[in-house]
Amino acid sequence: MAGGFLAEKTGVLGLPVYVLLAIAASLLVACVILALRFLRRRAAARVKHASGLIPSSNKEIAADRAPEGGAGEVEVEVEEEKKGLVGVDKGNGGKGWGESSSSLEAAERMGNIGWGRWYSVAELEAATGGFSAGNVIGEGGYGVVYRGVLPDLSVVAVKNLLNNKGQAEEEFKVEVEAIGKVRHKNLVGLVGYCAEGAKRMLVYEYMDNGNLERWLHGDVGLVSPLTWDIRMKIAIGTAKGIAYLHEGLEPKVVHRDIKSSNILLDKHWNPKVSDFGLAKLLGTDSSFVTTRVMGTFGYVAPEYACTGMLNESSDVYSFGVLLMEIISGRCPVDYSRPPGEVNLVTWFKGMVGSRHGEEVVDPSMEIQPSPRAWKRVLLVCLRCADLDAEKRLKMGQIVHMLEG
Incomplete structure (x- = not known):
């Protein structure tokens, strides 16, 4: 009886009932499959957004970091202001x-x-x-x-x-x-x-030779393996990396923690800037951003430490300190030295000002650089560490002067 009913022809193209039921079932299955695919794509899109890796608004990047002890990192609370900073x-x-x-x-x-x-x-x-x-x-x-x-x-x-x-x-x-x-x-x-x-x-x-701090201040023997040429290679490469952050990206990146322990070296002494956990992104419509003061004692630009106003010149000052560290082999702050030599920048400027510039060059280098070579680098150091941020060099200019 049931078989006779299913075999009966209908008014739809004269098709039997069982054929129409089969077609309806197929359409239902197809609709379910399409719905599942749609839901799966929506879920994948939600995953990508929820991961937080793709910026979806202009919120400020905020990064607090625990002090590392010793010379360590400084953290001074400053009122936060969002000055067109692009963030995540x-x-x-x-x-x-x-x-x-x-x-x-x-x-x-x-x-x-x-x-x-x-x-x-x-x-x-x-x-x-x-x-x-x-x-x-x-x-x-x-x-x-x-x-x-x-x-x-x-x-x-x-x-x-x-x-x-x-x-x-x-x-x-x-x-x-x-x-x-x-x-x-x-x-x-x-x-x-x-x-x-x-x-x-x-x-x-992975970087085979670890960080620069190890080779400048670690136990490497009486004669430093860092020759003048290697030191200049490290300085120029580091300057190129920072110049790219400042001048090759949009929005530009202010690293905010340039120091010797954040400069990594491969087996050929090629440097790479690392550790961007304190970085800030600076939009085109902003000349600075006011933020919490973070960084490492001895490297932080004085105007940034006092006001919390951050821009590329803050990184330039830190690079100037790093360059002084590279050519002198001294730490930015060393309390084991006499009072007038504790702060590297103060001592360095005093030596150059009193015409004893040759004495700032690391004595652990077996072959000392020519006067022409170290004088050019000393000039770059002083221009980078100028107390007037407006007078500091741009990183692109620094690369050009160091390559000399």
Whole structure:
């Protein structure tokens, strides 16, 4: 009886009932599949936005960092003002990173998201031997850096950020936004990221010779392996990296923590500027941004320390201090020295002013530079560290003068 009913012809093109039912069922299945695909694409789009890696508003980047002790970093509270600064949105409806872990797990499955790879904690744990103490290559108030080897045998540096009052989340966002998409031979390359639960990690290219601070102030013997030519190579490369941040990007990036420990060196002594956790992005319509004073004691520009007004000239001053450090082999602040020599900038300017410029050159260099060579660099140092920020050189000019 039922079979007879299904076999009956209908008024729709004379088709039997069972054919029309089959067509209706097929259409229903097709609609369900299309709906599922649409929902999956919307979920993927939400993951990309919730990750916080793609800026969606002009909120200010804020980064607080724990002091590292000793000469350490200074932190002075200054009233925050948003002066056209381009930054990153917190995304995810204002929720913290830990609250969007399901989205981040989906992002990890997506693999490459355009300018870096997502890694899981398990992957980085395997690469660093369980974050073993034997693989530690650096540590400070920001966290701990480990040497790691990925499955493809490439060597990386894994920075495990300390979550001090949410600072790991902020520094993670700042570094990704400031340097994640940037490629320059004198800026350290960001290979990938990890944001799983409360964990925030950044994966960088590995630099064989560590940081510049180690070679200037570590135990390297009576004769420094840093010849004058190597020091100039490091100074010029560093200047080119900073010049690219200031003059080659839009919005421009103010690093805010130029110092010897943040200059990494490869096996050929090529330098790369690293650690963008304190960086600020400065829009074209802003000549400065007023912000909390952050940086490292001895390198911070005096006008920035006093007013909180930050722009590229603050980095230029820090580079001037770094250049003095490179050619003299002295720390920016050294309390083991006589009172008149504790502050590197004060001592350096005094020596040059009293016509004893040759005495600021590091005596641990086996072969001293020619007077013409060190005089040119001394001039750059003084122009960078001028107390009048308006009289300081631009980084592009510094590159030109150093290449001389």
